[in-house]
Amino acid sequence: MVERIHHVAIICSDYQRSKAFYTDVLGLSIIAENYRESRDSYKLDLALPNGGQIELFSFPNPPERPSRPEAQGLRHLAFVTDSVEAAVSELNALGVEVEPIRVDEFTGKKFTFFQDPDGLPLELYEK
Structure with a gap:
C-alpha cells in the first residue's frame, strides 16, 4: 500500500x-x-x-508546541548520515549545538539530536 x-x-x-x-x-x-x-x-x-x-x-x-519531545504528534525528524561524527563537526562549525553522540542499544548505530530554529527536535542516525 x-x-x-x-x-x-x-x-x-x-x-x-x-x-x-x-x-x-x-x-x-x-x-x-x-x-x-x-x-x-x-x-x-x-x-x-x-x-x-x-x-x-x-x-x-502559529501556536507553539505544548512541550517536547513527548508532546502528542511528531516526536522528531531523523536524517540518515554516513558519519554522525562528521555531521556533528559540520553542524558545530556552523554554530549549531548538538547533543552528545549516543549508541542505539538495539541496533548499535550512532545517533544524536539537534534542533531547528524553532526547537523542532532533529536526529542524525548513522547508516
Whole structure:
C-alpha cells in the first residue's frame, strides 16, 4: 500500500531564519517557493537526497508546541548520515549545538539530536 515517506511538513515561526537553516546549514535544495497571499503564508519545498521532501510553511502567529519531545504528534525528524561524527563537526562549525553522540542499544548505530530554529527536535542516525 505505502512505499516511503513523500514529505514532512513543518510550520516555522520565522520563515527567513528557518529557510536559511534548512538550505544553508542542512544543505537542502529548493524545489519550489511560493507565497500564498490569501493565507499570508510561504510554502517552501525542499529536496532530500533520497527523493523525499520537507515542506516548510510560515503562518501568522502559529501556536507553539505544548512541550517536547513527548508532546502528542511528531516526536522528531531523523536524517540518515554516513558519519554522525562528521555531521556533528559540520553542524558545530556552523554554530549549531548538538547533543552528545549516543549508541542505539538495539541496533548499535550512532545517533544524536539537534534542533531547528524553532526547537523542532532533529536526529542524525548513522547508516
